Amino acid sequence: MVRESEYLVFTKNLVKRFGDVVALKGVNFRVGYNEVVGLVGDNGAGKSTLAKILAGIYVPDEGEIYVKGQRFRRLTxxxxxxxGIELVHQERTLxxxxxIWRNIFMGREITGPLGFLRIKEMKAAAEKLLNEIGLKAIPPDTPVKFLSGGYKQGVQIARAVQFEADLVILDEPTIQLSISEVHRVLEYVHGLKKRGKSCVFITHNIYHVYPVADRFVIIDRGKIVAEFRKVDVTPEDLTHILVSIARTGTIPEKYEKINLLNVAGSN
Amino acid sequence: MVSESRGNIVFNVLTTLWTRYRLQTTVFTIFCGLWLIFYAISPSSFARPFTYTAILSVAPFTIIPALSLTYVIITGEMDLSFPSIMALGAWVLTVTWHAFGPTPLGLILALLAGLMAGFINGVLVTKCHIPSLIATIGTMFVWRGFVLIATGGFSISIGMWRGTPIYQALVGRFGGIPIQIVWAVVIAVILWIFLNLHKFGAHVYYTGDNRVAAQMLGINTDRVIITVFMIHGMLSAFAGVLVALEMGSFWPALGEIYLLESIAAVVVGGTPITGGTGTIFGTFIGGLILKWIETGILAVGVTGFWIKLVYGLVIIIALIAQVIIRKREIRRMKIIGA
Known part of the structure; x- marks a missing residue:
């Protein structure tokens, strides 16, 4: 029997409908403490919907969410x-x-009496943060428009780190990034893990998430169809599985043995 | 030796100003340039203090609505109804004074009327999802129609109360200086402080820069927009009151001439019409530039018909300068990390 409190986040039978479309059809998803989960699936599989429910943006129609053992019907x-759940959106929230410093504190400004900004404090915090996540030598006064895509992603991750998130959900963080920039984003994820945080890395590119994830969760048409530990699969295996799911809707027989959904007691 | 080091300090200050506040410095330079030109052409009139008091007595009527309009434009919205709100505010004050005498009550009610008109604009834009350009064309006609119906199209005099304390406090003269310019400066300082040093101002910027992001990060952008329209409504009503008091009378077309002037002051001041950025300082100087031109041309002795032509040219030149500055800024700042 799985105990909800063993996990940082645990969902039971999440269902989400948009009119006639059922985006999630009973999703049981879990993220452990200090774990990086790769949430992979084709476009429209329900990855972002799940992320938005966890971040409180969408209200699920059915099901429950457990965060650190606490039960919720819905989150705001x-x-x-x-x-401690921070979603780094697919859309640029900059x-x-x-x-940079204003962007990091956007919506959660440090203020003194009467709502006046504590600008010095925010700048100093931003500078420290940029150093920590490897954006050294960039003055926090730099307007975000002068940063490359990877650095912009870095600012959004810095924002999540600043507010001591325990779980950072990255929704397609590598989309539209150059190879070196993808590498940079992966370094940020490593940094999160090192700080003891958890991360959900959403993508449809196995090769981007493979180096950083501990576990892979494959979602297809609103259902979680497979879960694998990193030690059990190679990126090629995962690609093979995803292609098979896209073509036939099933997982090749030989992988079923290592599919955590089939392993007793794991779910 | 001493003068050389002093020269260095001046040089350093100028370069810092230029690199940090390129846009504002440009606007200010245009302003000084115009003054020099006018002074060169007509030293006699530009050496007289009267010319300046003349400018400063009318400039606030353009500048005050332009200051709060800057907030509206930064959020990415537009307001075309403020000239009618100016008339509404002036009418409320006039009617109240005729009923109860020259008391602060008239001013309070006028400001409340402006707040209400602004609130309606804000709700139409955010809750009824009408684009602000269209919504405020609607309210522009509504409030103008309202004062026309209420007055039957006639003017109402209030000049008989000139000399009363409240009259003096709003549009009197203090050592020759028109009090209304003091009001404009006070309002500019307050708006500047809130825009740059307060959480609300930060949210105003984010609402215009990336509204979706602001919402996702928990900023109530609807409330920001409604508040901004209310501030603008209130200050427009205040400006309307000042116009009526300065002229000594309310008339139903009051405010109409300030529509394009105030919008021009905002854009000449360096606030892009697309929102997201902008400065209060720029708008203030932008407003002064426009009034400078008007007074300057008359003082120089050419016919008033030239005013519009020069207006247009200065607006175009200021905007071209801004485009060049922004482009060069982007070219100079290489993308970091690409």
């Missing part, structure tokens, strides 16, 4: 943040004309 964005 504020509640999710209080619980104000391009404004400096």
């Amino acid at each position: 964005p504020q509640k999710a943040r209080e619980l 104000a391009e004309d404004h400096p």
